[in-house]
Amino acid sequence: MYTLTYTLTVNGAEYSVQTEPRKLLLDVLREDLGLTGPHAGCEHGVCGACTVLMDGRTIRSCLMFGIQAVGARIITIEGVAQGGALHPLQEEFSLHHALQCGFCTPGMILAALEFLGEHPDPQEDDVREALSGNLCRCTGYDSIVDAVLAAARRMRRG
Amino acid sequence: MATALLGERIKRKEDPRLIQGRGHYVDDIVLPGLLHLAFARSPHAHARIKSVDVTAAQAAPGVVAVYTGADLQGKVGMVPCAAGIEGLKVPEHPCLAVDEVRYVGEPVAVVVANSAYTARDAVEQVEVEYDPLPVVVDPEKALAPGAPRVHSKLADNVAFVAKLEGGDWKALEAEPGIKVIRQRLINQRLAPVAMETRGVVASYSPGEDLLTVWSSTQIPHILKTQLALMSGVEENHCRVIAPEVGGGFGSKLNVYGEEGVACYVSKALGRPVKWIESRRENLQATIHGRDQINDVEVYVRPDGKVAGLKCWIIADLGAYHQLLTPAIPTLTALMIVGAYHIPCVFVETKGVFTNKMATDAYRGAGRPEATYIIERVMDLVAAELNLDPVDVRMKNFPSPKDFPLALPTGVTYDSANYQRTLKKVLKAAGYTKLRKEQERLRKKGRYLGIGLSTYVEICAMGPSSRMPAGGWEFGSVRIEPTGKVTVLSGTSPHGQGEETTFAQIVASGFGIPYEDVTVLHGDTGVVPMGIGTFGSRTTAVGGTAIYLAVERLKKKMARIAAHKLGVKPGELEFKDGKVQTAGGEKAMRFLEVVAEAIFAKQLPPGVEPGLVEQCVFEPANFTFPFGAHLAVVEVDPDTGEVRLRNYYAVDDCGRVLNPMLVDGQIHGGLVQGIGQALWEEHVYDENGQLLTGTLMDYAVPRAHQFPWFETATTETPTRVNPLGAKGVGEAGTIGSTPAIVNAVVDALRPLGVRHIDMPLKPEKIWRVLRSASAA
Numbered sequence: 048m049y050t051l052t053y054t055l056t057v058n059g060a061e062y063s064v065q066t067e068p069r070k071l072l073l074d075v076l077r078e079d080l081g082l083t084g085p086h087a088g089c090e091h092g093v094c095g096a097c098t099v100l101m102d103g104r105t106i107r108s109c110l111m112f113g114i115q116a117v118g119a120r121i122i123t124i125e126g127v128a129q130g131g132a133l134h135p136l137q138e139e140f141s142l143h144h145a146l147q148c149g150f151c152t153p154g155m156i157l158a159a160l161e162f163l164g165e166h167p168d169p170q171e172d173d174v175r176e177a178l179s180g181n182l183c184r185c186t187g188y189d190s191i192v193d194a195v196l197a198a199a200r201r202m203r204r205g
Numbered sequence: 206m207a208t209a210l211l212g213e214r215i216k217r218k219e220d221p222r223l224i225q226g227r228g229h230y231v232d233d234i235v236l237p238g239l240l241h242l243a244f245a246r247s248p249h250a251h252a253r254i255k256s257v258d259v260t261a262a263q264a265a266p267g268v269v270a271v272y273t274g275a276d277l278q279g280k281v282g283m284v285p286c287a288a289g290i291e292g293l294k295v296p297e298h299p300c301l302a303v304d305e306v307r308y309v310g311e312p313v314a315v316v317v318a319n320s321a322y323t324a325r326d327a328v329e330q331v332e333v334e335y336d337p338l339p340v341v342v343d344p345e346k347a348l349a350p351g352a353p354r355v356h357s358k359l360a361d362n363v364a365f366v367a368k369l370e371g372g373d374w375k376a377l378e379a380e381p382g383i384k385v386i387r388q389r390l391i392n393q394r395l396a397p398v399a400m401e402t403r404g405v406v407a408s409y410s411p412g413e414d415l416l417t418v419w420s421s422t423q424i425p426h427i428l429k430t431q432l433a434l435m436s437g438v439e440e441n442h443c444r445v446i447a448p449e450v451g452g453g454f455g456s457k458l459n460v461y462g463e464e465g466v467a468c469y470v471s472k473a474l475g476r477p478v479k480w481i482e483s484r485r486e487n488l489q490a491t492i493h494g495r496d497q498i499n500d501v502e503v504y505v506r507p508d509g510k511v512a513g514l515k516c517w518i519i520a521d522l523g524a525y526h527q528l529l530t531p532a533i534p535t536l537t538a539l540m541i542v543g544a545y546h547i548p549c550v551f552v553e554t555k556g557v558f559t560n561k562m563a564t565d566a567y568r569g570a571g572r573p574e575a576t577y578i579i580e581r582v583m584d585l586v587a588a589e590l591n592l593d594p595v596d597v598r599m600k601n602f603p604s605p606k607d608f609p610l611a612l613p614t615g616v617t618y619d620s621a622n623y624q625r626t627l628k629k630v631l632k633a634a635g636y637t638k639l640r641k642e643q644e645r646l647r648k649k650g651r652y653l654g655i656g657l658s659t660y661v662e663i664c665a666m667g668p669s670s671r672m673p674a675g676g677w678e679f680g681s682v683r684i685e686p687t688g689k690v691t692v693l694s695g696t697s698p699h700g701q702g703e704e705t706t707f708a709q710i711v712a713s714g715f716g717i718p719y720e721d722v723t724v725l726h727g728d729t730g731v732v733p734m735g736i737g738t739f740g741s742r743t744t745a746v747g748g749t750a751i752y753l754a755v756e757r758l759k760k761k762m763a764r765i766a767a768h769k770l771g772v773k774p775g776e777l778e779f780k781d782g783k784v785q786t787a788g789g790e791k792a793m794r795f796l797e798v799v800a801e802a803i804f805a806k807q808l809p810p811g812v813e814p815g816l817v818e819q820c821v822f823e824p825a826n827f828t829f830p831f832g833a834h835l836a837v838v839e840v841d842p843d844t845g846e847v848r849l850r851n852y853y854a855v856d857d858c859g860r861v862l863n864p865m866l867v868d869g870q871i872h873g874g875l876v877q878g879i880g881q882a883l884w885e886e887h888v889y890d891e892n893g894q895l896l897t898g899t900l901m902d903y904a905v906p907r908a909h910q911f912p913w914f915e916t917a918t919t920e921t922p923t924r925v926n927p928l929g930a931k932g933v934g935e936a937g938t939i940g941s942t943p944a945i946v947n948a949v950v951d952a953l954r955p956l957g958v959r960h961i962d963m964p965l966k967p968e969k970i971w972r973v974l975r976s977a978s979a980a
Contacts, residue, residue, distance in 0.1 A: 048266070067322065074321075083233040084226020086451070088400050089484040093900040096400055124226035133224070141220035144869045148700030149223030150400040150451030156224065171913070179909040182900070184400050184452050185700050187872030187937070188908040 053117050057082065058126025066113055072106075073097045075113030076123060084124035084153040088182065095181030098154035099123045105161045124153035127160065136160060136198040145194035147185035155181050159195045167203055171196065210713045211928075214865040217705045218724070228449035231404035231421045232481045239406075240269055242467060242480040243324035245314040245331040246490065247306035250342070250560040250893020251355070252335035254304055254313065261330040262316055267323035270474060271331065272466070273314045274301035281469045282435035284462045286526035287427075287673040290535065293365045296356040296558075298525040300435070300462035300469075306335070307355055307524035308562050309895050310489025315466050317478060340893045344498065344521040344557040355524050355558035364522055364556035365531055369538045371613025372549030377504055377513045386503040386589050390581055391962045392574045394496035394521065394887040396897070397567045398905050401451020402487040407467040408477035409438070416443045416472065417730075420464055423453045423697050424737030427674060429729045431460040436468040447727035450699030454877070455566030456491050457699070458739040459528045488898050493887055494567020496521040497534060497574050504549065505586050509597045513549030516541055516578060522556045523563035529570075530563050531556045532673065536571025536663065539614055543579035544623045544661040544831055545601040550613045560893040566739060568877055568938045569662070576660045580943030581960070584657075584950065588959060594947070595636065598627060598659050616663065618829040619923045619931075621857070626833040626919055627659050630855040633915055634835045647955055652840040653850075654952025657833070658944035664858075664932035665828040665925065666740030678742065679734045680750030681819035682711060682758055686803050688796040690715070693819075694726040695735020696747035701934060702866045703743050707751050709862060710928070714755035716779040717795055734821070741830070741932030744862060749926040750822035757818040766798045768809040828923045828931035832856035834940045836948040845971025847883055847949055849912055854940065857919045859931030864918070867933050871916050874937020880906040881938075882945035886964050904964075953977075 052065045057080060064079045076082045076099070085108050088096030092107040099108045100122040127134045136156050139145070146152040155178065162169070162177040169177070174195045175188070183191065222228045259271040277300060284298040302313050314331045318324035339353035346352055347362040355362055377383065399421075406419040416438040422428050425445040433440035450457065463480055471478045482491065497520050504513030520534035538552040569576075583601070587594040603610055605622040612618065636655070643653045667676040679695030692707050708722040725731055736742075763774035766784040770777075770791045777784050785792030793801075801807065805814035837851040854871060861867050884904035888896040897903040922929030942963070949965050950958055956977035961969065 070322070077232075082226070083229070086230070086401065087232070087481075088402075089900045091484070091899060091901070094400065094484075094905075124224075128225055137224040140224050141216050144217070144702075144865045146220065146223055147702065147869060147873065148400065148450065148452040149219070149228050150230065152223055153226045172909075175909040175911075179907040182400065182905050182907065184398055184454065184877070184905065185873045186869060187874070187876040187914065188911060189872050189914055190869060192908065 051114060053114050055113065055116055055121060057121040058123060064113065068112065068114055070113050071109055072111050072113045072116050073108035076108060082123045082125050086150055086153065088150065095154040095158060096151050098157045098181065100157055100161060103161065105158050124156060127156060135201040139194040139198040139201065143190045143194035143197060145186060145191040151181060151183045155183065155191055163195065163199050163202060167199060169199055211709055211862050213863065215705060215709060215719065215863060217702050218708060219702060219704050230401055230449045230451055231406060231419050234406045234419050234448065236406065236408055236477040238476050240317050240319060240474065240476050240478045241321040241324045242470065242478050243316045243328045244312040244463065245328045245333065247302065247309060247311040247313055249306055249335050249337055250309050250340045251338040252306050253338060254302060254306060255334040255336050257314055258332040259314060261332065262327040265327040265330055267319045268316060268327045269319065270317040271314060272470065274299055274303035277301050277466065277469060278303055281465045284465065284525065284527065285431050285460050286528060286530065288526065288529050288532035289673050290365050290367060290531050293531055294359055295526055296359060300465040308560050309893055310486065310562060312462060315470065317470055317474065321481065340560045342559055342561065342889050342891055342893050344519050344559050347557050347559050355560055362558040364558055367535055367538065367554045369552040369614060370550065372513065374513065374549050374551065377549045382507055383512065384505050384507065386505060386585055388501050388585055388960055390499045390501060390578055392495045392497040392499065392577055393963055395494040395567055395881055395885050396488050396887045396903050397454040397456035397491065397494055398903065399452030399454055399456055402482035402484060403457065403461065403491055404481040405464050405467045406477060406479045407471040409471040409475065411475050414438065414442050416468060418468060419446045419448055421450050421457055422447045423457045423699060423739055425697055425727050425729050426695060426735040427737060428460055432464060432468050435465040436472060438472065444730040447697045453699050454568040455494065455570055455739060458566050458737065459492060484900060485898050488903060489895055490562055492527050492565035493523065493562050494564060495574060496564050497537065499578050501578060501582060503582050503586060509586060509590055509592050509600050511545060511547050511586060511601050514542060514547050514582065515551040518552065518554040520554060520556045521559050521561065521564060523559060523561040525563050527563040527565045530565045533564065533566055533571045537574040539616055540572050540575035540663055541578060542612060542614055543576060544659050545579065546603040548613060561889055568874065569935045572662045572935065573878065573939045573942055576658065576939050577943045580658045580660065581946065584947045588954065594657050595631065598657065599624065617826060618661065619826060619925050620921050621661065621829065621831050622921050623659055623831060626831060626855045626857055629917060629919060630833040630835045630853050633855065633917060634851065634853045639837060652842060652952040654838045654840065654948040656836045656944045656946065656948025656951055658940050658947065659833045660940040661829050661831040662936060662939045663827045664741035664830050665745035665824060666742045667827045668824055675736055677821050677823040678736055678747040678750045679732065679819065679821050680747060680754050681817065682751060682754040684758065684799050684816035686799065688721065688799050690722045692722060692724040692751055693732045694724060694747050694751060695732055696743040697727045697738045698743050699738065701738065701743060701870065706744050706862050706866060707748060710748055710752050711755055714752065714759065714779065715795065716781055741934035745828055745926055745928065745930045745932045746822055746824055748930065749928050750820045752928055753820040753822060754818045757820065758816055761812065762798045762802065762816065764809055764812060765801050766793050769793060769801060824925050826925045828859065828925050830858040830931040830933065830936050832936060832940050834944040836944040838945065838948040838952055840949060840952045840970060842974055845967040845974060847965055847970060849879065851912055853915045855917045855919060856933065856936050857921050858933035858936060859923045860920055860929035861918055862930055867918065868916055870933045871937040872914055874935060875914055875941045876906050876911065878938040878941030879945055882942045882963055882965060884964050884966065
């Protein structure tokens with residue numbers, strides 16, 4: 048098996064991995080780095096369960112190779128809480144019951160994180176639009192929208 | 206630390222791990238020496254297998270083994286069906302097809318390799334030669350004489366015919382002035398689409414002869430029994446673990462062939478194996494839902510009183526029975542009269558084989574179909590007699606005093622007040638004003654529609670006498686020497702939040718902090734027995750078992766404390782971490798009583814040391830939650846698009862133990878039910894090829910498609926269990942679908958539209974509008 052060795056920067060730490068060149072970023076994160084927060088929900092970029100941040104932008108980690116992330120800063124759900132403190136989004140997701148089975152949650156939170164970075168004071172419809180690339184089959188979305196709006200309020204207060 | 210009381214909105218115990226990506230789903234399980242499986246599947250809907258050549262796949266680097274259906278014949282049991290229906294034909298259902306394939310996606314061979322990538326690559330090198338056979342996709346065509354047979358060993362494609370009849374039909378049919386309304390209603394095929402696909406890890410240890418299976422399942426205990434039977438490993442050498450499960454919606458209330466294969470392969474190779482289903486496989490080969498054709502005949506008096514209902518159900522079962530496939534449409538028959546006192550009922554249910562994936566339980570499982578039928582019927586009656594849909598419903602509701610209410614369908618509704626939920630939803634929506642607005646907009650050429658659904662469902666499954674494999678549930682409560690409480694449940698929640706609800710039951714029972722309670726479930730090695738999570742039963746049946754175990758422990762603890770305090774056990778209450786007399790004159794700390802019980806220095810005579818109690822709760826009946834939903838839609842006449850403007854839901858699931866979780870269940874259910882009404886359909890072409898095989902094609906609803914739902918509850922407790930809780934897992938899905946369709950049909954009523962089949966996609970509506978304007 049032909050493999051390549053490369054370095055990824057994930058959640059602020061550097062990892063050296065050796066994989067087949069074709070190995071998807073999602074699988075590298077999950078299998079080689081043990082970061083199992085990103086999930087495979089559809090394998091073709093439709094459901095958003097595999098969402099991670101690459102240099103601050105959401106990407107579908109099931110649609111790119113691990114090696115394509117060389118030189119970029121990747122953030123997974125495991126890197127969202129800082130110094131043991133949950134991110135406001137994480138807290139509000141729990142307070143508003145914005146998750147049930149939890150499978151879509153990492154992708155939802157990261158999509159919301161990117162969105163709130165650019166829209167600190169969003170309207171409900173904007174949140175719905177922003178999250179429309181992430182599927183959730185459990186919650187019916189209202190609670191997620193609620194959580195994101197509440198997190199926005201909290202983040203604005205600092 | 207607050208003492209959690211029942212009825213409180215309280216943060217979930219499940220959340221901290223899930224919001225940090227620290228839950229462990231099946232694909233997160235890694236074992237030393239793990240091998241990976243991938244399945245070769247049929248591209249044909251019906252074909253004879255002429256040959257399977259695995260030479261190339263076998264020779265591929267990294268491939269450890271390849272097995273075909275023939276290799277497994279006689280070594281792995283059939284995929285089981287537990288439904289008990291008189292005269293049911295149960296065709297053989299091997300885990301891997303042997304001579305014939307009968308639906309697209311049917312597994313034919315399995316590749317075992319050292320990585321998932323390698324396994325999937327090698328699947329491409331499995332050479333299967335097929336001889337295509339005639340295909341039957343439409344269940345009505347499958348019933349026609351001379352139709353191609355899905356199973357050549359069977360005389361025809363009819364799996365079963367079941368009839369349900371009640372009331373004095375002779376008298377009704379002779380009644381003067383009775384009007385008969387006929388309509389065909391189609392409940393299209395859906396895909397459950399849990400966000401986590403199926404997955405299994407099987408690990409057989411030859412030394413201990415121990416088979417451990419991690420499966421994304423709703424029924425670990427039932428799965429353990431079935432996998433033992435399929436694999437030949439004795440059941441007391443099998444352990445099934447349902448780790449974090451990423452949604453089920455009924456699709457994981459099953460035993461799948463791939464699970465049997467995984468167990469076989471692990472045993473054959475003495476290595477752990479993992480199979481994670483791809484989304485394409487999930488859409489092809491995980492059970493589908495619904496898929497019924499319903500021809501109804503409604504017998505109605507001129508005043509709107511529905512006196513009789515006949516329904517002929519053609520249920521498309523697909524090619525094989527999965528665990529409960531044929532049982533699902535019989536639930537439709539059972540609930541067909543809905544929330545109405547209809548004295549005469551006739552239902553004929555015909556289960557039909559076709560060259561498609563099996564249908565089985567999908568959220569609601571038979572009851573959404575029933576609710577859709579009866580709620581469309583109520584609106585058809587209103588339209589036909591030019592009555593308000595509200596009045597027709599009110600006229601046909603039984604009085605709250607009539608409960609418990611025995612029905613001609615053979616079930617007894619426990620408790621209800623249908624009038625109250627309907628009135629509440631009308632008030633919330635401002636019904637009278639809405640009708641006026643509708644009139645105004647109609648004059649301007651705008652199509653506003655108002656749709657109602659006043660549903661009742663059958664839940665808390667259920668008494669064992671009416672369930673295929675037991676309807677009880679197991680719960681145990683153990684107090685550890687440190688005073689922490691460990692709860693075991695035979696249910697297997699997978700998102701519903703019962704780790705929280707059960708902890709609330711226990712904490713409020715003992716008067717101790719919620720934080721001190723931990724709930725374990727989903728592991729047959731930890732929980733001695735169980736049935737599982739489905740049929741909105743987890744809290745009502747499983748929670749009751751825990752509640753009763755707590756009561757037993759409290760009795761014992763009261764005896765111990767009374768002995769110590771010199772009072773009678775009956776004088777003691779459990780409050781604020783103490784066991785005390787009312788008013789607290791005499792008290793022991795909870796932890797002190799625990800120490801007395803466990804260290805056993807001075808126990809009253811005849812009291813056993815330790816604090817562990819268990820209960821197997823057998824409910825005497827099902828429960829029957831109900832509610833009233835109202836949808837407001839506007840149809841765009843240019844595009845045919847339906848905009849859901851408002852949605853109001855008033856649901857009554859009995860006593861509410863955690864309003865936040867109840868709301869979560871309702872909201873999630875609504876989106877699935879609305880999804881069926883407006884967008885979702887799982888489509889096969891006439892050759893049996895699946896056209897909706899990816900999430901690009903199958904329309905799972907998204908956040909931007911919905912307005913904010915206005916939800917509320919009423920509480921009519923049940924007497925079926927001491928918690929008074931009825932169950933809420935499926936209510937939203939069951940209640941919402943007809944509300945939407947009724948609203949759209951109501952919007953288009955000025956154009957003479959009487960009915961449109963789901964899903965109400967823009968194209969379909971646009972065609973209706975266009976043909977109406979042409980006429």
